[in-house]
Amino acid sequence: MVTIAEVARRAGVSPSTVSYVLSGKRAISVETRERVRRSIRELGYHPNAGARALAGNRSHVIALMMPLRTDMYLPVMMEIALAVATTARSHNYDVLLLTGEEGASAVRRIADSASADAMILMDVELDDERLPLLDEIAPPAVLIGQPADPSGLTCVDLDFAAAGASCVAHLAGLGHREIALIGEAPAVYERHTGFAERTLAGARAAAREHGVRMLHRPTEGTYDAVAAQLTRVFDERPGTTGLVVQNEAAIEPLLSLLRQQGRAVPEDISVVAICPEQVAAQASVRLTSVALPAQEMGRRAVERVVERLDGTVQPSLDLLAPELTHRTSSGPAPA
Amino acid sequence: MVTIAEVARRAGVSPSTVSYVLSGKRAISVETRERVRRSIRELGYHPNAGARALAGNRSHVIALMMPLRTDMYLPVMMEIALAVATTARSHNYDVLLLTGEEGASAVRRIADSASADAMILMDVELDDERLPLLDEIAPPAVLIGQPADPSGLTCVDLDFAAAGASCVAHLAGLGHREIALIGEAPAVYERHTGFAERTLAGARAAAREHGVRMLHRPTEGTYDAVAAQLTRVFDERPGTTGLVVQNEAAIEPLLSLLRQQGRAVPEDISVVAICPEQVAAQASVRLTSVALPAQEMGRRAVERVVERLDGTVQPSLDLLAPELTHRTSSGPAPA
């Protein structure tokens, strides 16, 4: 194992000088700096992480806590996690992956053991059990998602209310007067998941504003469940000409069912989805959609973390504006 | 911050005694042990990770390296990652998440800085650039996937050759005589990804053995690409009555297309997939499938790591036997 002492010896300086070259916390002459750098390169030196954490009081690690529920959105979560990890690396942090399984106690453990300098909590729920703990611990936390009361917290999230509204506005602008929101599984609403409720609220408000009638139908992602909900929609509101879908699993079944029923997209019925770009672009119909900017959220979360870590910025709510991309699944309402 | 010294003082013992209670490396009387434990509990003590790593020469961290390519299988990777993390926790390890982006140099960095006691490499390719490095570093590595030459390495993987074979055998057993393997994207084969090639080889061998004719058609996961490949299959071999699908993205488009073409599943055509259980069970037709045991692989990988870490076991190739579940998408070949 290569130590800082060996690097120092080879460069003809003291260990502390090497440390200062590495951290830049004191001025070092150009020649010395270069000599040290060369020595580091030639020996392939990487500072011992434990020693560095102990002496420096920072671990150079960001903890990433998965949601308590991992029954859904695996791809989205993975995308966020990858974005967090790569962005973190670009700021010289590593990422510790914590599962929801350990629950709130993981927050305590990581904080107490100084395993991480900061934490990112994914997919926080409106009333997340981990939140009260955040006040009691030293390392700053950034939330992906939005709890009921985000005051005093640093949050990054898509503005789901605006996303719901923009889907409705899009359809209204195309002349649709009766629409339905095909939502997440009922369980998601029952546990008051923030993003689902905010999307719904945003959509309802927009519907009111534009004088559009809107049904809300939560659904499981299975083919049969989607079929049942779709039938209900058209039974109750035969004049429905627009669908907003916020349920990744339901998308393909839905398109497939419409095809089977002889309802052409977008001639007879328009579909707007709230889902990852990739899903929208790869679906059997190229879907008009509001993107779920997973990567962007991961990236921003890390940037908020870094800011908190090396400046004294205020906690803030960072809502990404939804971007609706018009593809081929939506068009003017049939006459 | 609570230190071991405080725990010791409160329990009326020396710090070293507390350490021995924690590690169990020396005999401690029952009363002392209990007193120390109580003290730990009451103070909410968690050992400082950095100090522990430095003094003990083990970080209690397992590094999980994502594949170099992350363009695919995000849900599967996420499942593996979650299984790795939870299993690791149950053995008192944390997991450091490394992206492929950093490439092979991440192996060096983690080893040199002693950031992890072991590493798990996901989705290794036949000729993975990270492999040569593994010989040069101290921490043991476990691979998920199988390189060209697995000798001397500890690997965990589904037995894809057997998986391919069992799909073909299943169809052959139902009387099918002409089948097609709808595979991953061409790029996957071009870069010689192990699992895709082994599946193909296994399927081919089984086809030969059972006297079945088999076409192999790699395909992108888009609707249009699947449609094109499907057309080609039925043009070239109108007698095709069985499909093996190894391409998650292609599944729904495929089922949807068959429906549109008026080919009933499984009356006219049988479909067998190699995909995660959940996908097979939630598809628009309940698919006969060989499961991709993501969780099991993650779990096993950690167990191999732990074995390597605290015993001296030999490197080994751990191939999971494929399990084919018969659902409603496959049946007797039409007369």
Add this chain to the structure above:
DNA sequence: AGGCTTCATCGAAGCGCTTCGACAACTGCT
């Protein structure tokens, strides 16, 4: 009873790094 083990505990060293204060060598004033 004296010497040997065994058991339970302690004290101190040291893991590799960061950081603080000290200091020598310059610089630029007056």
Add this chain to the structure above:
DNA sequence: AGCAGTTGTCGAAGCGCTTCGATGAAGCCT
């Protein structure tokens, strides 16, 4: 010429833990 300030470097302390050797007490044998 003499002094204050600046710049570049060093030595040493100390971060909180593990572990090694030492030690005292207790139990066992002859």
